[in-house]
Amino acid sequence: xxxxxxxxxxxxxxxxxxxxxxxxxxxxxxxxxxxxxxxxxxxxxxxxxxxxxxxxxxxxxxxxxxxxxxxxxxxxxxxxxxxxxxxxxxxxxxxxxxxxxxxxxxxxxxxxxxxxxxxxxxxxxxxxxxxxxxxxxxxxxxxxxxxxxxxxxxxxxxxxxxxxxxxxxxxxxxxxxxxxxxxxxxxxxxxxxxxxxxxxxxxxxxxxxxxxxxxxxxxxxxxxxxxxxxxxxxxxxxxxxxxxxxxxxxxxxxxxxxxxxxxxxxxxxxxxxxxxxxxxxxxxxxxxxxxxxxxxxxx
Amino acid sequence: xxxxxxxxxxxxxxxxxxxxxxxxxxxxxxxxxxxxxxxxxxxxxxxxxxxxxxxxxxxxxxxxxxxxxxxxxxxxxxxxxxxxxxxxxxxxxxxxxxxxxxxxxxxxxxxxxxxxxxxxxxxxxxxxxxxxxxxxxxxxxxxxxxxxxxxxxxxxxxxxxxxxxxxxxxxxxxxxxxxxxxxxxxxxxxxxxxxxxxxxxxxxxxxxxxxxxxxxxxxxxxxxxxxxxxxxxxxxxxxxxxxxxxxxxxxxxxxxxxxxxxxxxxxxxxxxxxxxxxxxxxxxxxxxxxxxxxxxxxx
Amino acid sequence: xxxxxxxxxxxxxxxxxxxxxxxxxxxxxxxxxxxxxxxxxxxxxxxxxxxxxxxxxxxxxxxxxxxxxxxxxxxxxxxxxxxxxxxxxxxxxxxxxxxxxxxxxxxxxxxxxxxxxxxxxxxxxxxxxxxxxxxxxxxxxxxxxxxxxxxxxxxxxxxxxxxxxxxxxxxxxxxxxxxxxxxxxxxxxxxxxxxxxxxxxxxxxxxxxxxxxxxxxxxxxxxxxxxxxxxxxxxxxxxxxxxxxxxxxxxxxxxxxxxxxxxxxxxxxxxxxxxxxxxxxxxxxxxxxxxxxxxxxxx
Numbered sequence: 001x002x003x004x005x006x007x008x009x010x011x012x013x014x015x016x017x018x019x020x021x022x023x024x025x026x027x028x029x030x031x032x033x034x035x036x037x038x039x040x041x042x043x044x045x046x047x048x049x050x051x052x053x054x055x056x057x058x059x060x061x062x063x064x065x066x067x068x069x070x071x072x073x074x075x076x077x078x079x080x081x082x083x084x085x086x087x088x089x090x091x092x093x094x095x096x097x098x099x100x101x102x103x104x105x106x107x108x109x110x111x112x113x114x115x116x117x118x119x120x121x122x123x124x125x126x127x128x129x130x131x132x133x134x135x136x137x138x139x140x141x142x143x144x145x146x147x148x149x150x151x152x153x154x155x156x157x158x159x160x161x162x163x164x165x166x167x168x169x170x171x172x173x174x175x176x177x178x179x180x181x182x183x184x185x186x187x188x189x190x191x192x193x194x195x196x197x198x199x200x201x202x203x204x205x206x207x208x209x210x211x212x213x214x215x216x217x218x219x220x221x222x223x224x225x226x227x228x229x230x231x232x233x234x235x236x237x238x239x240x241x242x243x244x245x246x247x248x249x250x251x252x253x254x255x256x257x258x259x260x261x262x263x264x265x266x267x268x269x270x271x272x273x274x275x276x277x278x279x280x281x282x283x284x285x286x287x288x289x290x291x292x293x294x295x296x297x298x299x
Numbered sequence: 300x301x302x303x304x305x306x307x308x309x310x311x312x313x314x315x316x317x318x319x320x321x322x323x324x325x326x327x328x329x330x331x332x333x334x335x336x337x338x339x340x341x342x343x344x345x346x347x348x349x350x351x352x353x354x355x356x357x358x359x360x361x362x363x364x365x366x367x368x369x370x371x372x373x374x375x376x377x378x379x380x381x382x383x384x385x386x387x388x389x390x391x392x393x394x395x396x397x398x399x400x401x402x403x404x405x406x407x408x409x410x411x412x413x414x415x416x417x418x419x420x421x422x423x424x425x426x427x428x429x430x431x432x433x434x435x436x437x438x439x440x441x442x443x444x445x446x447x448x449x450x451x452x453x454x455x456x457x458x459x460x461x462x463x464x465x466x467x468x469x470x471x472x473x474x475x476x477x478x479x480x481x482x483x484x485x486x487x488x489x490x491x492x493x494x495x496x497x498x499x500x501x502x503x504x505x506x507x508x509x510x511x512x513x514x515x516x517x518x519x520x521x522x523x524x525x526x527x528x529x530x531x532x533x534x535x536x537x538x539x540x541x542x543x544x545x546x547x548x549x550x551x552x553x554x555x556x557x558x559x560x561x562x563x564x565x566x567x568x569x570x571x572x573x574x575x576x577x578x579x580x581x582x583x584x585x586x587x588x589x590x591x592x593x594x595x596x597x598x
Numbered sequence: 599x600x601x602x603x604x605x606x607x608x609x610x611x612x613x614x615x616x617x618x619x620x621x622x623x624x625x626x627x628x629x630x631x632x633x634x635x636x637x638x639x640x641x642x643x644x645x646x647x648x649x650x651x652x653x654x655x656x657x658x659x660x661x662x663x664x665x666x667x668x669x670x671x672x673x674x675x676x677x678x679x680x681x682x683x684x685x686x687x688x689x690x691x692x693x694x695x696x697x698x699x700x701x702x703x704x705x706x707x708x709x710x711x712x713x714x715x716x717x718x719x720x721x722x723x724x725x726x727x728x729x730x731x732x733x734x735x736x737x738x739x740x741x742x743x744x745x746x747x748x749x750x751x752x753x754x755x756x757x758x759x760x761x762x763x764x765x766x767x768x769x770x771x772x773x774x775x776x777x778x779x780x781x782x783x784x785x786x787x788x789x790x791x792x793x794x795x796x797x798x799x800x801x802x803x804x805x806x807x808x809x810x811x812x813x814x815x816x817x818x819x820x821x822x823x824x825x826x827x828x829x830x831x832x833x834x835x836x837x838x839x840x841x842x843x844x845x846x847x848x849x850x851x852x853x854x855x856x857x858x859x860x861x862x863x864x865x866x867x868x869x870x871x872x873x874x875x876x877x878x879x880x881x882x883x884x885x886x887x888x889x890x891x892x893x894x895x896x897x
Contacts, residue, residue, distance in 0.1 A: 039658055041651070050388055053340075053366050057392040060338060060364040065658040067651050071372065073669065081860035084867075089648055089859070092882045093655040261388070262380035269383075284391045349687055352639075352665050356691040359637055359663040370671065560687070561679035568682075583690045 003111045003118040004293065007129045007165035008194070012172040019137050021292035022285070034295060035064030041094035043086070043110075044121070045072040046102045050261060050283065051121050051131070055098040058290040067093060072102075087114045096294055098130075117297035125159050128260075130293065132165040134286035135258045138278050139217055141285065142256055146173035150201075150214055154180040155221035155241055155266070157187035162260045163221050167191045176201035178211050182237045185223065208243075212251045218243070219258040220266045238265050245270040248277075258282055302410045302417040303592065306428045306464035307493070311471040318436050320591035321584070333594060334363030340393035342385070342409075343420070344371040345401045349560060349582065350420050350430070354397040357589040366392060371401075386413045395593055397429075416596035424458050427559075429592065431464040433585035434557045437577050438516055440584065441555055445472035449500075449513055453479040454520035454540055454565070456486035461559045462520050466490050475500035477510050481536045484522065507542075511550045517542070518557040519565045537564050544569040547576075557581060601709045601716040602891065605727045605763035606792070610770040617735050619890035620883070632893060633662030639692035641684070641708075642719070643670040644700045648859060648881065649719050649729070653696040656888040665691060670700075685712045694892055696728075715895035723757050726858075728891065730763040732884035733856045736876050737815055739883065740854055744771035748799075748812055752778035753819035753839055753864070755785035760858045761819050765789050774799035776809050780835045783821065806841075810849045816841070817856040818864045836863050843868040846875075856880055 010018075025031065040059040042052045047070060056066045083101070087110040090097055098119045099107055104126035111118040122128040140146055151170065153163040157179045167177060168191060177200060179187045186204060195202050205211055212218075220243050228234035242265050248257060259267045259279040271277045309317075324330065339358040341351045346369060355365045382400070386409040389396055397418045398406055403425035410417040421427040439445055450469065452462040456478045466476060467490060476499060478486045485503060494501050504510055511517075519542050527533035541564050547556060558566045558578040570576045608616075623629065638657040640650045645668060654664045681699070685708040688695055696717045697705055702724035709716040720726040738744055749768065751761040755777045765775060766789060775798060777785045784802060793800050803809055810816075818841050826832035840863050846855060857865045857877040869875045 037659075039655060047372065049368055049385075053368075053389075053392050056366050057338060060366070061336075067654050067658070069647055069651075070369070070668070073645065079860050080862050085860060086647075088878055089881060090651075092878070093651050093885065262378050262384060264379050280387055280391070283388060287392065346671065348667055348684075352667075352688075352691050355665050356637060359665070360635075369668070561677050561683060563678050579686055579690070582687060586691065 002297075003114075003120075004129050004297070005108055005111065005118070005120045006127045007132045007169040009129075010169060010172070015133075015136070015169070015172065018133065018289065018292050018296065019140050021295065022137055022288040023141065025291050026285070026288040031061050031063075031291075033063030035059055035062035035298075038064040038095045038298065039093065040064055040066050040294070041090045041097045042066060042068045042070070042121075043090055043097060043099040044068075044070055045106075046100050046122070047071045048100055048122060051100065051128075052098075054283070054286050055119075055121065055290055058287050058294060061287070062291055062295070083109045084113045087111065090114070091116050096298060119293070119297070122161065125161055127165050128161045129165060129169070130286070130290055131162055131260050132169045133293065134282055134289040135162075135166060135219060135260070136170055137289050138258065138282040138285045139256055142278065143216070143254070146170065146175060148174060149216040150176040150178065151217040151219065152178045152180055152208070152211060152215040153187070153219050153221075154208060154243075156185045156223045156227065157181040158185040159224070159227060160221040163219065164188075164191055166219055168194060171195050171198050171200050174200070177203070178215065179204045180206070180208050180211065182206060182223070182241070184237075185227065208247060209250070212247060215251055215255060217256045217258065218251070221260065222264045222266050241265070243267045243271065245274065248274055251276070301596075302413075302419075303428050303596070304407055304410065304417070304419045305426045306431045306468040308428075309468060309471070314432075314435070314468070314471065317432065317588065317591050317595065318439050320594065321436055321587040322440065324590050325584070325587040330360050330590075332362030334358055334361035334597075337363040337394040337597065338392065339363055339365050339593070340389045340396045341365060341367045341369070341420075342389055342396060342398040343367075343369055344405075345399050345421070346370045347399055347421060350399065350427075351397075353582070353585050354418075354420065354589055357586050357593060360586070361590055361594070382408045383412045386410065386417075389413070390415050395597055418592070418596070421460070424460055426464050427460045428464060428468070429585070429589055430461055430559050431468045432592065433581055433588040434461075434465060434518060434559070435469055436588050437557065437581040437584045438555055441577065442515070442553070445469065445474060447473060448515040449475040449477065450516040450518065451477045451479055451507070451510060451514040452486070452518050452520075453507060453542075455484045455522045455526065456480040457484040458523070458526060459520040462486075462518065463490055465518055467493060470494050470497050470499050473499070476502070477514065478503045479505070479507050479510065481505060481522070481540070483536075484526065507540075507546060508549070511546060514550055514554060516555045516557065517550070520559065521563045521565050540564070542566045542570065544573065547573055550575070600895075601712075601718075602727050602895070603706055603709065603716070603718045604725045605730045605767040607727075608767060608770070613731075613734070613767070613770065616731065616887065616890050616894065617738050619893065620735055620886040621739065623889050624883070624886040629659050629889075631661030633657055633660035633896075636662040636693045636896065637691065638662055638664050638892070639688045639695045640664060640666045640668070640719075641688055641695060641697040642666075642668055643704075644698050644720070645669045646698055646720060649698065649726075650696075652881070652884050653717075653719065653888055656885050656892060659885070660889055660893070681707045682711045685709065688712070689714050694896060717891070717895070720759065723759055725763050726759045727763060727767070728884070728888055729760055729858050730767045731891065732880055732887040733760075733764060733817060733858070734768055735887050736856065736880040736883045737854055740876065741814070741852070744768065744773060746772060747814040748774040748776065749815040749817065750776045750778055750806070750809060750813040751785070751817050751819075752806060752841075754783045754821045754825065755779040756783040757822070757825060758819040761817065762786075762789055764817055766792060769793050769796050769798050772798070775801070776813065777802045778804070778806050778809065780804060780821070780839070782835075783825065806845060807848070810845060813849055813853060815854045815856065816849070819858065820862045820864050839863070841865045841869065843872065846872055849874070
């Protein structure tokens, strides 16, 4: 576990260890200053305030320091430097690196020349393992277990790195899955194959209403208009996949609603006050999950 | 005093307490490391180097740490997130928040969902209370009192958040006011009404020369061309409202000249060497005023 | 040595003291926290990730803190503030300042109103003394001496601040020089005059192949197309001045290859694995050279 590149690199035991560690940190009266003398580099060649600040907060609260490339404009990549050379440079300055890039696979490229631990903080349609980790931790923390739960993954199952990654990471537990997506954006075969191999129950539907009563978790992700040729169809689909309070109230009382945020035509603000809404709690949990992960990577 | 949103939320006693605290910090042989373990978020959805770095310096010198959104481009607001959701996110990461936004009222919107103390670091034509605080502190520090002084507010009295805010904040003291502005940009009624209610003397003029001899303080603010339809008129007015050394020397010896900076057709560099020029001293004072304010907010 | 503005302001003794200090820091089991309570401002009105993060890493690892203007867009210069006023502002916030600007001479302008130590981190075609320092330190560290060595400076000798600065800084030692450049981009007279005054051997050529066997050091710098009227000629020249593995292997075994990076048509990646390639080692050395320099400036 030198680098954290994908959502399916974790075993069941590793996930539970990370979750236990995150909870220990979250419950600590005072945070241990275990990162003293350490430097985190946040390299965001595509900007993401939430993820960048979450990593930085985690590092600073454990006593460490931060250097940052908050966007690509200021980077030497803009002058024509390769991702590998940028990696070699950051490797010299930092003790641990969180990097976001616009294209799938670029974090892997970056990590190839790097001796320090690298965390993939999002690589296009590729993956975003710490987002999945913090969502999964949020479910585990609320329910005490992950085995036996049924998880709805709603939105663009074809392209969303978060929905795809969630299916892959969580399936080391005995979960069941419902993919809720428009027919154009169904979950791809690679993920379905993995779930089948692991013996997980899978169902697909275009209608949340049909399955809402069966779900323990509903992870919602935006549908991007750019994936549709027919913009009228995109509009119509977009409306169908907005989550309303009415719908949430049709679900189980223990339902956990997640959204990686920012919410763009996903969960309506009217849901925020419901106990089912866990997306802001997940942001808070994320700081501790990232603390636990960085601690593990630097041990 | 949970959030600092406007210039008129301070009582006379509160202002004097903040000024005393700022002076104590400024005179300390060593700064107390009272912010250890605390994180300030500087959220500048409109960039302002001076204000951002002043807050950050204040926090770092008291032993705290900083996370930052230095401009809107890198923020999730750019992806369509609401100001309220950005607030909820920052609330989770930081212990105290300094925020600048392009539009009046947006800091108030932002603060609505935030449990941590928020400082308005400028909201369009709205307000900028810490700029006023540091200018007022500079006068208090130099003169030992604010009661009895006559303050000239020169420039765009109609739109300048600094001139408007200065009148409102300072009028809890027994000051007199002279508004020096082109007829198009006269101080609005709300401010005049407040001053009248508080029994403060008010005079209006278009000519600084006429009143320069009566002033203890002259606070100068730029006139923006975009508020004029007639650009020739704007040019002419602009020239009239530049402050020269000759004019300053016509005033009292104790005159205090202030300018929020950057100076754009306001105070000429030839004034810098005069003892009357206090705008750079005010920048230095500002770091200690912000320390005192943040200390108070986190107590 | 209040400000570090140019490459030729250092005596032989000063350079050796800085190098000894850098080596001491580099070999220390634990870095001394000598910058505790100090703030470095990195003011990059032209972005440069490598140089900015190197300075910041140096400061943080010695226990200090950092405030930053990572690009001009976010600076008040963009609103029309002069470089001098920006200097006055940063002077108030920071204890030491590293600044990059787009135009030659602007760092000198900036430093004029500044009481704190300023380091020129690149001013257009002007200078970049810390880059030269770190390259020279890398040679000294590898060879144990600088006297008697022959240094090839290859690329745009006319405009490159790094090639020009290297000749000027290093010539306090008894070195010999070979300028390898296209005829359009020959080293200018001022540098040649200085080397002549100091009695250093100088040779000029357009062909690296001709001289590769004589070199102890080869410092390579990119040739910018924008300096050529004839773009076909620019292309052709560009190709001739790319450094290949084949060429490096024709040189001495002890040859040290340097490049300020990012590499744009300079050293090919195929060289990276050769022991002659010292450009990544130089990035690492640079952190310690900047530590040593800042220590000296703040002593």
